[in-house]
Amino acid sequence: MNCADPATLDGLAWLACYLTTGKHMAFYGSFGTVLLLLAITAPTALLFGLGGAIAARSRILPLRAFGKTYIAIVRGVPDIAFFLFFVIALDQGLEYLRHQVLCPGWDQPIRQGSDFVVCQAAKLPLGTAPQWQHEVYGFLLAMFTFAIVFGAFAANVLFGAMMAVPRAQLETAEAYGLTRAQTFRRILMPQMWVYALPGLSNLWMVLIKATPLLFLLGVEDIVYWARELGGTKTPNFTDYPHGDWRMWYFLALLVFYLLLTKVSESVLERLMKRLTYGQATTGGMTA
Amino acid sequence: MRRLILTTAAIALSAGAVFAAAHEQTVRLGTEGAYAPYNFLNDAGEVDGFERELGDELCARAELTCEWVTNEWDSIIPNLVSGNYDAIIAGMSITEERDEVIDFSAPYTQPDPSVYVAASEDIDLSSAVIAAQAGTIQASEVASMEGAVLVEFATPEETVAAVKNGEADAVLADKAFLVPVVDADPELMMVGEDVLLGGGIGMGFRESDAELREKFTAAIESMKEDGSLNALIEKWLPESATF
Structure with a gap:
């Protein structure tokens, strides 16, 4: 299709050209960013959660204190405050460490008034790095922060699930002479998931709905592009002038999120059926 | 998908090579991308406008x-001082x-008039x-105006939308x-009348970065001298005064 002069087009032809501009391609790409974030964050958060829950149950006091503190602090601080603080602190912390290692001869202070100044070699990513590296770095910071926050909630869910496994199961394992580690791996872990799943599925839904926070962290996600594309465009600066279309773009986001949660719900329901199969629970009886 | 990833990686690598081969220092220019004609994203999603042309020339x-x-x-100032x-x-x-x-460079526009825009004459x-x-x-x-009520928005777009949907009576922004x-x-x-605010538009730098600021100030002065800055102002900001 010839999109060279959109002013002469109308109806569907205009729309087809409009929806395939470079800007719209970036918009479609940002859906991938959100899905990628979910795909990486969910397992990472689960891992953090498992670590946190095991630490919180540990017999070793410092480890237990660490696990409990992690859960308490992250769950207690509002997400947004944590996101805004943690991403900056993490970035500057990493640069500070690199600065100490890479530029030992540096004689200027790192904090100069409100400026945070490290040597060029300590910059993350390097100032000379192409923009995509900066974007990947920003995305990784965001992902890590998401994983820490949701890991704390997952830790609490898993902690509770571990406690919910009937005590008789563990005592029987002990009676058979299994060590603590063996009991954990062979008896506790396989059985706790069914207790954890309702809580974890809840978390997954909250995680999906929290992805627009990416926008706060400076990642150009679907919310950023929807706002940018939907804004009024005057004829001087675009080939496709239009009024305030933000409502339609946000409607598209709404549909996207509803579809995503709908698909998640049916997958989680199947998973639940499978995990409860044959178990002595109400869910297991009906299966 | 696999091919897509490979292509992306190839482009990324070649882009990296080009950057490495070019000048030693890469300067990252931060802009908003939502304030036409100064800076905005064009249909291809790239930064465009008065400041894009000016910045590239500088x-x-x-x-x-x-x-x-x-x-x-x-967050444009906090992200500058933290080095993004x-x-x-x-x-x-x-x-x-x-x-x-x-710190600011020398101004590259005259103090720019601001105007009020409203949906009716008798405001x-x-x-x-x-x-x-x-x-x-x-x-x-x-x-600072006594009697007037200020409503603030995060983007220029929203300030105009507020006037159109009646949330505000008028919007004050750069002409x-x-x-x-x-x-x-x-x-x-x-x-109403044009309002003259501020001391002209300049580039912002970290206070610890005097060297870079001097380089850009020198480039701005040279553009003022040979008239190329005025040409850019006439092209993009027809209502604004030249040097």
Whole structure:
């Protein structure tokens, strides 16, 4: 299709050209960013959660204190405050460490008034790095922060699930002479998931709905592009002038999120059926 | 998918090689990308506008490799001082308040007139509800007006939308931004006189970065001398005064 002069087009032809501009391609790409974030964050958060829950149950006091503190602090601080603080602190912390290692001869202070100044070699990513590296770095910071926050909630869910496994199961394992580690791996872990799943599925839904926070962290996600594309465009600066279309773009986001949660719900329901199969629970009886 | 990843990696690698081969220092220029005609994203999704052309020319004159980065207006100064980019070039007027936190280059526009835009002629500005973008000189101007009520928004787009949906009686913003908006929308009109605010628009730098600031100031002065800056102002900001 010839999109060279959109002013002469109308109806569907205009729309087809409009929806395939470079800007719209970036918009479609940002859906991938959100899905990628979910795909990486969910397992990472689960891992953090498992670590946190095991630490919180540990017999070793410092480890237990660490696990409990992690859960308490992250769950207690509002997400947004944590996101805004943690991403900056993490970035500057990493640069500070690199600065100490890479530029030992540096004689200027790192904090100069409100400026945070490290040597060029300590910059993350390097100032000379192409923009995509900066974007990947920003995305990784965001992902890590998401994983820490949701890991704390997952830790609490898993902690509770571990406690919910009937005590008789563990005592029987002990009676058979299994060590603590063996009991954990062979008896506790396989059985706790069914207790954890309702809580974890809840978390997954909250995680999906929290992805627009990416926008706060400076990642150009679907919310950023929807706002940018939907804004009024005057004829001087675009080939496709239009009024305030933000409502339609946000409607598209709404549909996207509803579809995503709908698909998640049916997958989680199947998973639940499978995990409860044959178990002595109400869910297991009906299966 | 696999091919897509490979292609992306290939492009990324070659881009990296080009950057490495070019100049030694890469300067990252931070802008908002939502304030036509100063800076906006064109249909291809790239930064475009007065400051894009100006910035590219300044970088060529200063013999620097420059890269464009977009950032929310709200956090544009904090992200400069924490080192996410090296300069702000985002239609930012030079004010004393900002000068305490960052340093400015020589101005590359004259003090720019701001105007009020409203949906009807008979608005009493002294007692009106006036929209402005948060953290701008226009917002401080409205805040200092007795009787007027300031409503702040994060983006320029929202300030105009507020007037159109009746949330605010008028919007105060740079004239160069509002002229094309009014031209494109028959419901909106300019009211009252032009207001002169600020000390012209300049590039913002970290206070610890005097060397870079000097380079850009020198480039701006050279563009003022040979008239190329005036040509750019006439092209993009027809309502503004030249040097």
